[in-house]
Amino acid sequence: MSAHHPGRPARRQKGVALLAAMLTVTLVATLAAAALWQQWRAVEVETAERARLQSSWVLVGALDWSRLILREDGRTPGADHLAEPWAIALEEARLSTFLAAERPTADDATQTLPDAFLSGRIVDAQSKLNVMNLVEAGKPVPEAVAAFTKLFGLLGLPAQDLEIMIASLQRVFPAPSTAAATANNASATPAAPTAAAAASMPSGAASSPAAGSTATSLDPSVSIEANAPLLPQRMPQLPWLGVSSTTATALEPYVTVLPVRTALNINTASAEALFASVPNLDLAGAQRLVAQRSRSFFRTLADGSEALGTTRFIDGQHGVASSFFETHGRLRIGQTWLDEHSLLRRNGVEVVILWRERGAGATFTSTPR
Numbered sequence: 001m002s003a004h005h006p007g008r009p010a011r012r013q014k015g016v017a018l019l020a021a022m023l024t025v026t027l028v029a030t031l032a033a034a035a036l037w038q039q040w041r042a043v044e045v046e047t048a049e050r051a052r053l054q055s056s057w058v059l060v061g062a063l064d065w066s067r068l069i070l071r072e073d074g075r076t077p078g079a080d081h082l083a084e085p086w087a088i089a090l091e092e093a094r095l096s097t098f099l100a101a102e103r104p105t106a107d108d109a110t111q112t113l114p115d116a117f118l119s120g121r122i123v124d125a126q127s128k129l130n131v132m133n134l135v136e137a138g139k140p141v142p143e144a145v146a147a148f149t150k151l152f153g154l155l156g157l158p159a160q161d162l163e164i165m166i167a168s169l170q171r172v173f174p175a176p177s178t179a180a181a182t183a184n185n186a187s188a189t190p191a192a193p194t195a196a197a198a199a200s201m202p203s204g205a206a207s208s209p210a211a212g213s214t215a216t217s218l219d220p221s222v223s224i225e226a227n228a229p230l231l232p233q234r235m236p237q238l239p240w241l242g243v244s245s246t247t248a249t250a251l252e253p254y255v256t257v258l259p260v261r262t263a264l265n266i267n268t269a270s271a272e273a274l275f276a277s278v279p280n281l282d283l284a285g286a287q288r289l290v291a292q293r294s295r296s297f298f299r300t301l302a303d304g305s306e307a308l309g310t311t312r313f314i315d316g317q318h319g320v321a322s323s324f325f326e327t328h329g330r331l332r333i334g335q336t337w338l339d340e341h342s343l344l345r346r347n348g349v350e351v352v353i354l355w356r357e358r359g360a361g362a363t364f365t366s367t368p369r
Contacts, residue, residue: 052338055331058095059340059358062120062329067344067351069122070325074349079320080124081267081297086325089121092332117332125324125343127268128256129276131165131238136261138175140166143317148255151276154283155250161243168241171228232257233355256326258343259354263319266304267297277318280311323347337361 069086081087095116129151133144145166152162230240235257238248254272264277266289275286289307298304298320305312329340339361343354 055333055338056358058116058118058331059329059338062118063327063340063342063353063356066120066122066325066327066329066342067353070344070346070351071349074346074351077321077348079267079297079299080265080322081293081320083297086122087124087268090119092117092119092330115333118329119332120327120329123326123328124265124268124322125256125258125326126262126265126319126322127270127273128254129264129273130262131169131232131241131255131257132259133261134166135169135173138170138173140170143314146279147276150279151251151254151272154272154275155254157247157250158244161247164242165238168229172231233259234357258324262324263317265320265322266301266313266318267293267320268322278308278311278313281308 066086073080073084073086095118129144129147133141134148135141145162148162149159152159229242230237232238232240235248235252235255238251238255238257239245254270254276264273266274269277271283271286271290274289275281275283278286281289285308289304292307293304298307300320301313301315301318304318304320323346325344325346327340327342327344331338337360339359340356341358342356345352345354
């Protein structure tokens with residue numbers, strides 16, 4: 001006979017109850033942890049979004065301040081030079097210090113603000129050689145081609161990249177006669193198909209342009225070839241014209257892309273740009289010219305030509321005033337930063353934004369072991 005143990009079922013029930021309690025505690029802890037993580041994630045997302053909006057508004061304010069400086073400078077027409085207020089760069093400054101200085105006593109809200117640093121500068125875009133000067137009405141401009149040739153030789157860049165860039169610009173802006181002939185050829189092609197005929201065509205055939213047709217341009221007076229390369233607006237986009245990225249990077253300190261043909265400002269141009277723009281000027285002479293204008297800027301082209309000596313600056317190719325300016329702003333909070341780069345065009349006291357671009361990143365320094 002087997003012995004009967006009345007306490008064994010009770011112990012089994014206690015074990016099941018303990019296991020159920022442990023499972024319940026585990027489930028509750030898991031749900032609580034998930035809820036806590038979701039709440040933490042929502043707070044982090046909201047904090048990041050608020051920081052992004054605040055950073056954007058700070059950079060917008062810095063851009064408006066730059067426009068105000070240029071507008072006030074435009075009230076007094078004359079030469080633009082590097083001794084004017086717009087040319088003074090804003091070194092990295094702590095924004096929280098300015099906010100605390102506005103209050104007689106620093107409150108808790110000010111003390112808990114993160115350390116934010118703002119820096120920026122305004123650069124004369126006409127202090128660089130303009131890519132758009134290379135071609136006019138589908139033909140290379142000899143003076144501009146000679147300037148770029150000298151610059152390519154100074155920087156040790158391949159000459160074929162310059163030839164490719166000129167050929168690409170000729171395709172973007174063909175000669176008026178070529179554009180008219182292309183338009184006549186396009187008008188001589190059969191008329192556009194009717195809706196019924198288009199419906200019977202393969203997919204995409206009705207909307208594709210005919211061979212030799214011209215693409216639509218934002219400017220009705222400009223006809224652009226359908227297979228022409230895209231026209232860059234910024235220097236990082238210069239490889240669109242067929243040049244290598246290495247060449248584009250090397251040219252960036254001395255070359256720019258502006259929407260129209262512009263003159264080189266001899267009061268703000270670098271020695272390399274001056275050297276390239278004047279056929280008979282050597283680099284040492286350009287450096288002496290830069291040193292001389294730092295003491296007294298050139299009010300007219302005649303003053304600059306007098307400083308050159310035998311060589312003369314050319315009206316239209318050179319100038320002493322500027323209409324295009326680039327603004328660079330950076331807001332840094334800790335190791336993260338937000339950059340904004342803009343192109344402004346000034347016409348008298350009117351300053352308009354042509355384009356803006358932003359970039360963000362982080363800087364991490366390695367700690368010594």
